Amino acid sequence: MKFVPPRVPPATVSEVQVLVADWFRREQRPLPWREPATSAWAVLLSEVMSQQTPVARVAPIWARWLELWPTPADLAQAPTAQVLREWSSLGYPRRALRLQECAAAIVERHDGVVPQIYDDLVELPGIGDYTAAAVVAFAHGRRSTVVDTNVRRVLARVFSGTALPPPTYSAAERAFARAITPELDEQAAAWAAGSMELGAVVCTARTAYCEACPISALCAWRLAGFPEDEHAQVRTTQKFTGTDRQVRGKVMKVLRDAHGPVLRSQIDLVWPDQAQLDRCVASLIEDGLAEQDGEAYSLPQ
DNA sequence: AATGCGGGGAG
DNA sequence: CTCCCAGCATT
Known part of the structure; x- marks a missing residue:
């Protein structure tokens, strides 16, 4: 079933957005990057x-990175091996490489200043549609359409009346989100933050805590009697155990925990399947996450 | 449009 | 145990 843009009276959209903004003002989590003095760089980092990583795990790493590298120029100049170590176990360490490339690009293209324009942000390494829009709204307080997995779920339930959005984010869905973005900077930013937060803590994937929801009375999904997810059959859950992703993670942990280069014999200990291990080590080198010097492997210098 | 890419905590 | 998380890049 494709996404069909719901026909919602503008007055209803506006009422939803006002209620969510008010709720967010009262109930938002005190996340460290929401402190008023947070720099645009710090917001981008967060x-x-x-x-793809829960905020609770991010907070301590984020604080540490800002101590070490308070500006893009600082991160751009850091040793990549240290960047990957400080990334710790946040997962998807390619993000750390992209972040350092992003910092270098900000220095080269934008004089070391985080851009305020979506089109400039989305050109940066590791910055896609969501992150570019989020930096516009949360770092600069400007109008943008911020759509993450939480927002997609909230829009699906409130306006489309479905349990979950379609498996893939379509152009039609994006157009709908854009169409209901408030015109004013302040209201657009409040809607972005509020709709995300609502999906993160109230209208969650597993459970909808409708008794805590400021717009439950207006929710199409609730009014329809909570129909089941119609895409449940086609939704595939990603395996992890035994995959290259798991093996790559184990190898990276060995490299992070070592002070210097490690021998292949040390890497061999983390996984029994040598063919798979070979493939994963090669892919890590290919990705720029590891280096090989003869028999020794290490994080990139 | 589909895949690959980490890791940990909640239910 | 399964599911899910403030996605991006590549095909």
Whole structure:
């Protein structure tokens, strides 16, 4: 079933957005990057770290990175091996490489200043549609359409009346999100933050805590009697155990925990299947996450 | 449009 | 145990 843009009266959209903004003002979590003095660079950092990683795990790493590298120029000059070590176990360490490349690009293209324009942001390494829009709204307080997995779910439930959005994010869905973005900077930013937060803590994937929801009375999914997810059959859950992703993670942990180069014999200990291990080590080198010097492997210098 | 890419905590 | 998380890049 494709996404069909719901026909919602503008007055209803506006009422939803006002209620969510008010709720967010009262109930938002005190996340460290929401402190007023947070720099645009710090916000960008928090957004990239939060891609596919829960915020609770991000917070301490984020604080440490800002101590070490308070500006893009600082990160650009850091040893990549240290960047990967400080990334710790946030997962998807390619994000750390992209972040350092992003910092270098900000220095080269934008004089070391985080851009305020979506089109400039989205050109940066590791910055896609979501993160570019999020930096516009949360770092600069400007109007943008911020759509992450939480927002997609909230829009699906409130306006489309479905349990979950379609498996893939379509152009039609994007157009709908854009169409209901408030015109004013302040209201657009509040809607972005509020709709994300609502999906993160109230209208969650597993459970909808409708008794805590400021717009439950207006929710199409609730009014329809909570129909089941119609895409449940085609939704595939990603395996992890035994995959290259798991093996790559184990190898990276060995490299991070070692002070210097490690021998292949040390890497061999983390996984029994040598063919798979070979493939994973090669792919890590290919990705720029590891280096080989004869029999010794290490993080990139 | 589909895949690959980490890791940990909640239910 | 399964599911899910403030996605991106590549095909």
